[in-house]
Amino acid sequence: MKSVLLIIQLLLVTFNVFAEGNKKVFAFNNILFVNTPDKGVLPRLNAKNYLYDKNRNWMDNDQMFYPVVADLATQMSLNDAVDFEMQSAMAMGIDGFSFIYTTTKEKRLYDRFDQIIEAYFNVAKEKNYPFYFNLCIKFEPNIPIDEAIADASNILKKYSNVKFANSKHWHVEDGKKMIVLTKVKSLITKEEKKQLINVADKDLDMSILFDRIDQISAVTQGDYNFIYTSIWPGRKEEILQASNKFYSARMEAFYMRNDKLVKQYSNRLKSVNAPFVHTIFHDHVSSYYVDRATKKRIPRSFAEKKQMGPDEFYREHDDLGLTKGIRLGFEQAKKYKSSLVFLNSWNMFIEGSQFRQDFNHGFGLSPMTNTLIKLWKNEEIDPVIFVAFKNRMTEDKSLLEYKVRLKVGSPQYSKDSIEIVTYSNVPAKLVINGTPVRDLVEGLNVKTIPWQEGNIDVSLKKGSKEIASFNSLREVRSLKVRNQSSTIYLSSEDNNYLEGIIDILAVQEVNYFDKRFLLEQKKKEMWILLEKERMRNHITNITLNETNGARFDQIKKKENIEYEKEVKKLLSEFHFEVWQDLKAEKLLEIDATLSKFNIFDLNNSYNILDFK
Numbered sequence: 001m002k003s004v005l006l007i008i009q010l011l012l013v014t015f016n017v018f019a020e021g022n023k024k025v026f027a028f029n030n031i032l033f034v035n036t037p038d039k040g041v042l043p044r045l046n047a048k049n050y051l052y053d054k055n056r057n058w059m060d061n062d063q064m065f066y067p068v069v070a071d072l073a074t075q076m077s078l079n080d081a082v083d084f085e086m087q088s089a090m091a092m093g094i095d096g097f098s099f100i101y102t103t104t105k106e107k108r109l110y111d112r113f114d115q116i117i118e119a120y121f122n123v124a125k126e127k128n129y130p131f132y133f134n135l136c137i138k139f140e141p142n143i144p145i146d147e148a149i150a151d152a153s154n155i156l157k158k159y160s161n162v163k164f165a166n167s168k169h170w171h172v173e174d175g176k177k178m179i180v181l182t183k184v185k186s187l188i189t190k191e192e193k194k195q196l197i198n199v200a201d202k203d204l205d206m207s208i209l210f211d212r213i214d215q216i217s218a219v220t221q222g223d224y225n226f227i228y229t230s231i232w233p234g235r236k237e238e239i240l241q242a243s244n245k246f247y248s249a250r251m252e253a254f255y256m257r258n259d260k261l262v263k264q265y266s267n268r269l270k271s272v273n274a275p276f277v278h279t280i281f282h283d284h285v286s287s288y289y290v291d292r293a294t295k296k297r298i299p300r301s302f303a304e305k306k307q308m309g310p311d312e313f314y315r316e317h318d319d320l321g322l323t324k325g326i327r328l329g330f331e332q333a334k335k336y337k338s339s340l341v342f343l344n345s346w347n348m349f350i351e352g353s354q355f356r357q358d359f360n361h362g363f364g365l366s367p368m369t370n371t372l373i374k375l376w377k378n379e380e381i382d383p384v385i386f387v388a389f390k391n392r393m394t395e396d397k398s399l400l401e402y403k404v405r406l407k408v409g410s411p412q413y414s415k416d417s418i419e420i421v422t423y424s425n426v427p428a429k430l431v432i433n434g435t436p437v438r439d440l441v442e443g444l445n446v447k448t449i450p451w452q453e454g455n456i457d458v459s460l461k462k463g464s465k466e467i468a469s470f471n472s473l474r475e476v477r478s479l480k481v482r483n484q485s486s487t488i489y490l491s492s493e494d495n496n497y498l499e500g501i502i503d504i505l506a507v508q509e510v511n512y513f514d515k516r517f518l519l520e521q522k523k524k525e526m527w528i529l530l531e532k533e534r535m536r537n538h539i540t541n542i543t544l545n546e547t548n549g550a551r552f553d554q555i556k557k558k559e560n561i562e563y564e565k566e567v568k569k570l571l572s573e574f575h576f577e578v579w580q581d582l583k584a585e586k587l588l589e590i591d592a593t594l595s596k597f598n599i600f601d602l603n604n605s606y607n608i609l610d611f612k
Contacts, residue, residue, distance in 0.1 A: 022339065023338075023339055023340070023341075023376065023377050024095040024096065024132075024171070024339075024340055024341070025093065025094050025095050025096075025341045025342075025343065025373055026094070026095060026096045026097060026098045026132075026134065026171065026340070026341070026342050026343070027089060027094050027096075027097055027098070027342070027343040027345060027346035027355055027356075028097075028098050028100055028136060028342060028343065028344050028345035028346060028348075029085075029097040029098065029099050029100065029345070029346045029347060030100050030345060030346070030347055030348050031099055031100065031101075031112075031113050031116050031117070076508065078115070078116065078119045079119055079122065079123050080508060081119075082116065082119045082120045082123050083123045083127065084504060084505075085097075085346075085356075086120070086123065086124065086127075086129055086131050087500075087504065088356065088357055088366075088501070089131070089346065089356075090129065090130075090131060091366060091370070091497065091500060092355065092357075092366045092367075092369045092370050092373075093369060093370040093373035093374060094343065094346075094355075094369070094373075095130075095131070095132060096131055096132035096133055096134070096169075096171055097120065097131075097133055097346060098133070098134050098135070098136045098171075098180055098342060099113070099117050099120075099133060099134070099135050099136060100136045100138050100182075100345075101113055101117075101135050101136065101137050101138065101155055102138045102140050103137065103138070103139050103140050103143065103147075103148045103151040103152055103155075104140045104143070105140075105143055110155075114158075117133070118162070118164065120133060121133065121164040121167050121169055122164070124167075124169045125164070125167065125168075125169065129169075131169065132169055132170065132171040132172075133169055133170060133171060134170070134171040134177065134178035134179060134180060135155070135156075135159065135178075135179050135180070136179075136180035136181075136182055137152050137155060137156075137179060137180070137181055137182070137216075138182050138183050139152070139181075139182070139183045139184060139185075139186035139187055140183070140186065141183070141186045143186075145186075145187055145188075145189070145212065148186060148187060149187070149212055149215050149216055152216045153215065153216045153217075153218070153219050156179070156216065156217065156219060156220045156223075156224065157219040157220065160219075160220050160221075160223050173225055173247060173340075174225060174247065176222070176223065176224055176225040176247075177223060177224050177225070178224070178225055178226075178227065178247070179224045179225070179226050179227070180226075180227045180229065180250075180342070181213065181226055181227065181228055181229060182229040182252075183229070184209060184213070184228065184229060184231065185231045187209055187212045187213070188208060188209050188212075192208060196208075197232075201235050201236055201237050202237065204235060204237040204238060204241075206237075206238055206241045206242065210241070210242075210245055213226070213228075225246070225247035226246040226247055227246065227247055227248050227249070227250055227277055228242040228243075228245075228246045228248070228249045228250070229249070229250055229251070229252065230242065230249050230250070230251050230252075230265075233251035233252075233255055233261060233265055234261060234264075236268055239265065239268045239269065240268060240271075240272060243268075243269055243272050243274035244272055244274075247274075247275075248269060248274045248275050248276075248277050248340075249269065249274070249277070250277040250278070250279055250342070251265055251279065252279060252344075253279040253280055253281045253329075253342075253344040253353075254281065256278070256279065256280060256281065256325075256328065256329050256332060257320050257325075257328070259328070259332065262278075262332050262336065263335075263336060266278075266336035266337070266338070267336075270337075275338075275339045275340060276336055276337060276338045276339065277338065277339075277340045277341075277342070278329065278332060278333045278336070278338040278340070278341050278342070279329075279341070279342045279343075279344055280325070280326060280329030280330065280333070280341060280342070280343055280344065281320065281325045281326075281329065281344055281353050282323075282325050282326035282329075282343070282353060282355060282365065282369075282487075283320065283321065283325055283326075283353050283487050288315070289303050289313050289314070289315055290313060290314055290315075291312070291313050292311070292312055292313055292314065293312070298313060321390075321487060322388040322389070322390075322417075322419045322487055323368065323386065323388045323419050323421050323446070323487075323489075324419075326365075326368065326369065326372060327372065327421070327444075327446070329341075330372040330373070330375065330376050333376055334375070334376050341376070343355050343369075355369060357497070357501070361487065361488060361489055362474060362488045362489045362490045362494070363489070363490075363491070363494045363497045363498060364386050364387065364388070364488075364489030364490040364491030364493075364494055365489040366491075366493075366497050367384055367386070367491045367492075367493035367494075367496075367497065368386045368421070368489060368491060371384055371386075371423055371444075375423075375444065380425075381423055381425065382425075382468075383422070383423060383424040383425065383426075383428070383460050383467045383468040384422070384423050384468055384491060384492055384493055385420070385421075385422050385458050385459075385460060385468050385469070385470040385491060385492040386419075386420070386421040386422070386489060386490070386491045386492075387418065387419070387420055387421075387456055387458065387470060387472070387489070387490045387491070388418070388419045388421070388487050388488065388489050388490075389417075389418040389419070389451070389476050389487070389488055390487055390488065391476070391477055391478065391488065417448050417449065417450060417451055418448070418449050418450070418451055418452070418456070418476065419446060419447070419448055420432070420446070420447045420448075420449065420456075420458055421444065421445070421446050421447075422440060422444070422445050422447075422458075422460055422468070423443065423444050423445075424440060424442060424443070424445075424460055424462075424467065424468070425442060426442055426462055426467075427439065427440060427441055427442055427462075428440050428460045428461060428462050428467060429460070429461045429462075430445070430447060430458070430459075430460060431458065431459045431460070431461055432447075432449065432456065432457070432458050433456065433457050433458075434457065436461075440460070451476070452476060453475070453476055453477050453478060454475055454476060454477075455472045455475055455476075456470070456472060456476060457469075457470065457471075457472075458470040458492075468492050469492055470490070470491070470492045471492075471495075472490055474488065474490060498536075498539065502532050502535045502536065503532070505535065506528050506531040506532045506535060507528055509531050510524060510527045510528050510531055513579055513582065514527075516575075516578065516582075517571065517575045517578075517579075519570070519571075523570045526570060527567065527570055530563060530566050530567060533563075534559065534563050537559050538556075541555050541556065541559075564580075567579065
């Protein structure tokens, strides 16, 4: 009962969608699921299922899986999966998803996009969630412009006539459903683009592009408002022409590190009474390669062509690492009075920028996002602590592996660090590893400390009273080779978020078998408690797989034996045998499928997995 109340509490804190003048936060959702209609969605992270490509061993894909448990015997149905995604997003303070509907030569993907989007609308309606959706039409390059226009037009026409066309879960502004248009430069030819670039700003005429967008929207009979994504956000005329024609214009998230440009962009929108729509990354948004000898940047293609080794160059990201990106983004949104924020993105893990919870990032990004959204909306916030770091790696093994660095040109560019971010509604004292280090003023504070291994013990104190404390679920540590360069976020609220996720998945797991066994309620509740404990143990132990795989296997085997003993006490002998057979059958099926999955295959470019 406590866990059920906890989920409700976690979700209700973010259900005030229209706080402070209708401010809203949407996350770009790339409609990524490893799923099929008949088999459902894989809801697990298994430390053994790292999928590497021999030429890209810097990337592992365990973030495709839900971040809590290994060896769930059942896959989620598509409806269960989208329900889980919405609950996770709402617990972060996100008001809705913007579905990235990519125009592509792979037409068969459209049916999958439609199926997943419909599932979101159906579940939101069934559960009556205060959660909203818009479409982001992304124009893929390398397809004919006429074909892209026809595809986008058909998408809008279709969504004007689907059964949920009038759903209350559409994101609506000024009485119309919202559409985001991105990568619009694909709607003009290279020659046309060159001509526009060479024209003086005062003579810029975007009508050649806007006429093509009019062709796309003609079939909708004015059902939609459009948010245009600028090709050249520094050019005044493009912004003014777009904002006069469409609901508003936005710039891509990677420009947000240029605060001067963000200010200029927002001022130009205000000059024509268009709302400022901001887009935020939470982590590094660009990278480059540096020659060790000259300290100069070099093209990636040059490094690859010359087959340069790790002793000759290294890779650097810009200066939006750790928590700076997300903090800067929301600071800009507040300073320049943005009414609508897009997070880029919910689940595009390849770019290292997803907001969706996963084991590699840690769960601290969820309460951090929630806190920054509440600050932006001027809502009340309890004291909270966040810690962000990257695990240090001791060897450079491949081209794209990454060392934690500051910007090129800084005398301390190789210095690693850990960020401790705190929020308190009263002045407080920051205590790190038992030592008081700083008196903090009311509000958000950031403290950077030297990189160190092990647990970090952080607390906030008001006088002698502790008002927030941080108990790490994951140590800061060195790895021989780290294949995941993303920032790890931990927080004083991690346990609350984990409990909510565990509740959802443990009940689902037990229900899968209970449909067959029809247990009495008391035994079912006891089994759910056992399942939750198994998931908590997995969370505690899984990091061992990176540093001591044999020890991880040993602990996992022992805990599984203990778990089976306890389950056996709840089931009849026959049902226990059936349970073991069903579990083994499901896991074999999943493992066989994963062994054939290749994320780099074009047909799997959206994580689409066909079970045979």
